[in-house]
Amino acid sequence: MHKFNFDLWKNTSIRKCDFYDDDQFPDWPCPYCWKSSLSLQDELKYVCKRPQEVNLEDYSYPFNGLLFCNSCKLMVSISGWFSIEIIDHQVESSNYRPIYLEIFEPIYFIPNLKLFNLEKYYPQEVCNILDKAFALFFL
Numbered sequence: 001m002h003k004f005n006f007d008l009w010k011n012t013s014i015r016k017c018d019f020y021d022d023d024q025f026p027d028w029p030c031p032y033c034w035k036s037s038l039s040l041q042d043e044l045k046y047v048c049k050r051p052q053e054v055n056l057e058d059y060s061y062p063f064n065g066l067l068f069c070n071s072c073k074l075m076v077s078i079s080g081w082f083s084i085e086i087i088d089h090q091v092e093s094s095n096y097r098p099i100y101l102e103i104f105e106p107i108y109f110i111p112n113l114k115l116f117n118l119e120k121y122y123p124q125e126v127c128n129i130l131d132k133a134f135a136l137f138f139l
């Protein structure tokens with residue numbers, strides 16, 4: 001019987017910071033084969049359309065991207081909300097330059113991720129209900 005991995009699923013966002021170079025991408029398992037973790041196919045894309053006088057960190061913006069599995073080579077679509085936080089400042093020529101943390105909070109995956117592997121001996125009706133519940137996890 002599979003156990004729910006609390007450590008794996010408590011990290012529900014992707015955080016990037018150029019200054020600290022400690023990007024952490026969650027070890028989300030491939031929903032097709034459950035053999036590998038998903039990786040980014042390319043950079044996650046977001047669009048910031050805002051008036052010039054507004055600070056970037058005051059708003060959230062939609063993002064999307066593609067993830068892929070190194071084992072089965074299939075793709076997963078990801079979308080959600082992107083935001084920026086100022087986490088520190090750096091002194092540069094006697095000026096303070098903000099250090100930004102980029103936060104990608106996914107809402108939807110297509111196909112949705114599976115919080116635990118649905119074994120073949122599970123009844124199909126149970127698998128269907130669990131799969132629909134998994135799709136709501138990131139909402």
Ligand SMILES: [Zn+2]
Nearest residue numbers: 030033069072
């Ligand atoms: Zn796979």
